[in-house]
Amino acid sequence: MSWTKSIKKYNKEAKMARIAVFTKYPESGKVKTRLAKDIGEDKAARLQKEMTEFALSNLWPLISRGHKLEVRFDGATLDQMISWLGDGLEYVQQGDGELGVxxxxxxxxxxxxxxxxxxxxxxxxxxxxxxxxxxxxEACKHSDIVIGPAFDGGYYLIGMKNFEPDLFEHITWGSSTVFEETIRKAKKLGLSVCSLTLLKDVDRFGDIEIFDKAKRKIGWQGLPFISVIIPTLNEERNIAKTLENARGVKVERIVADGGSTDRTRDVVKKCNVKLIYSKKGRAVQQNAGAQYAKGKILLFLHADSSLPGGFDSAIRQAYVNNFSFGTFSLGIDASGLGFRATEMIANARSKYLGLPYGDQAIFVDKKLFEDVGGFPIVPIMEDFLLIKNLTKESGNKPTILPQKVMTSPRRWQQYGLCKVFFVNQLIILGYYAGVSLEVLAEFYKKPSMQMGKAIVYELLKKFLHIKNNA
Structure with a gap:
């Protein structure tokens, strides 16, 4: 059964649920102690780190289906966990006591x-x-307990819809009889049990091949860290939704605020993400955010745009395929044929001309971004100029992913679809005609017939000059 069909099958019937993933912080000498005797403490710690990331990346798609995912951790502080796995996860200390407790x-x-x-x-x-x-x-609908038995006599999963504390008492934790004892205890308590497929944990040297096989099956090559950088200026209405949709495994979110006078900063602080203060200007703010980023991949996202589900997986897959930089396709968060036509034109421009805009969310290898000096400090077209510089430096066109970033329709709704389209085209043509970026920025902020005529006049002069020299 395919993954998509499986999701649809279970999503029709299954209740929403909370999934708690148990893990230990991968500190050398304190994890995988049995394995460490064979492969060494450092390798055992790296294996623990990689397996946790693998498990979380496999389970993260459940978030888009309305389920909740939390990391129950041990052996670390909250700051250490965020530094390792990013700020988009829910973390809870396992607390004291034996495993059952x-x-x-x-x-x-x-x-x-x-x-x-x-x-x-x-x-x-x-x-x-x-x-x-x-x-x-799904099994929780029909059984009191659902349990996934492991080959070593324990279990890899347990679930329930009602709390049964007695089920965890007087069990010989860490032994090869944990599963058997739990089943006997359930029967004694009169609880119905659904048993899942028998699977293997990775506890010994010979088990490592199980993990290698699982990675090969899905082509998994690790999780490079992604830093999502969001410039803001008075975005209290949009920023919470934007941040929520930018969550992921090994993803950090950085908001670079340019002096908001509304509640933007208060909203950001409640979201527990990194907030930095910057001088006003989208290019300046994005560069400031990049200086604080720890990710190998930088993702620049406008505050009124929402990333698609699975954005992190899509970017990492492009990374595996040796991308240098790219964007998502454009989606406009409004209905109507005019908006669909605008999307089609923008996406065709991106695909065939290699000229995406910033509202499509630019992602780029951090080293390449630094090599070109980041965003040019200009009043407008910083995204356009960055793409040009990245293309020149890398020798490649941007990768355009098919998934859509949904951006706010507010500018189109304010000025009208046709007017915004022609203003955008005039700005690009005006740039090539040598019109100053300051003038183009003013035209973008307050598009007027008078300024439009002036730009057209400059275009005609440029055209006539070229023609006279021909």
Whole structure:
């Protein structure tokens, strides 16, 4: 069964759920101790790091279906976890006690928060994916307990819709009888149980091949960190939604504010993302954000635009395919044939001429961005000029991904579709005719017939000059 069909099948029936992923901070000498005896402490820590990232990336698609995902961590501070996995995840300390106590706590907390099924999974089983978790969520409708048995005698998943604390008491945690003891305890308590597919955890040297096979199956090559940089100026209405849609695994979100006088900064602070203060100007603000970015990939996003679901996976796939820079396709968040036509024209321009605009969200390798000096400090067309510089430096056209960034229709609605289209074209032509960027910026802010005529006049002079020299 294909992934898409599986999602549709389970999404029709399944309840919403909270998925708690248990993991340990990958500190050498403190994780995978059995494996460390064979491969060394540093390699064991790297394996722990990679397996956690693999598990989270496999489960992240559930977010777009309305499910909730949290990381139950141990062995680190919250700041350490954010530095490792980004600020877009929900983090909760596992707390004290043996494994059973910590799992019981996670389930009790989740049911108290949402009153929806809670699924607890480990990060040690590479074959756990979104489809399997959807199956577990569906099973919660008909069974008191759903459990995924592991070959070592434990289990890789447990889920329930009602809290049953006695289920976790008097179990020999860490032994090869955990699953058997849990099943016996469930029967004794009169609980119905649904058992999932038997899978293997990665605990010993011979198990590593299971993880390698799982990676090969989906072509997984790791998760380069992505920094999403958002310039703002009085965007209190849009910024919360923009930040919510910019969440992902190993993604950080940076807001570079240019002096907002509304509640933009207050809204950003409540979202617990990095907020920096900058001088006004989109180019200046985006460059300032890039200086604070830790990602290998920079993604510049306008504050009134929303990234598509799976944006991080799409960018990373392009990264694997040796992209230098690129954008998404354009979508306008409004209905009507005029808006669809505008999208088609913009996307054709991007694809065939290699000239996307900033409202399509520019992503770029950080080193290449630094090599060209970042965004040119100009009053307008900083995105256009950056694309030109990146194209020249890399020798490649931008990668245009098919997924759409949905941008606000507010400018089109304010001035009208046709007027905005012609203003945009006049600005580009005016640039090539040598009209100053200051004049073009003023025309963009307050498009008037008088300024439009002046730009057309400059175009005609340029045309006539070329013709006289021919």
């Amino acid at each position: 910590r799992m019981a706590r996670a389930i009790a907390d989740g049911l108290k928060k949402d009153k929806e099924p809670v699924i607890v999974v480990g990060s040690d089983c590479p074959e756990i994916n979104a489809e399997l978790v959807l199956e577990a969520i």
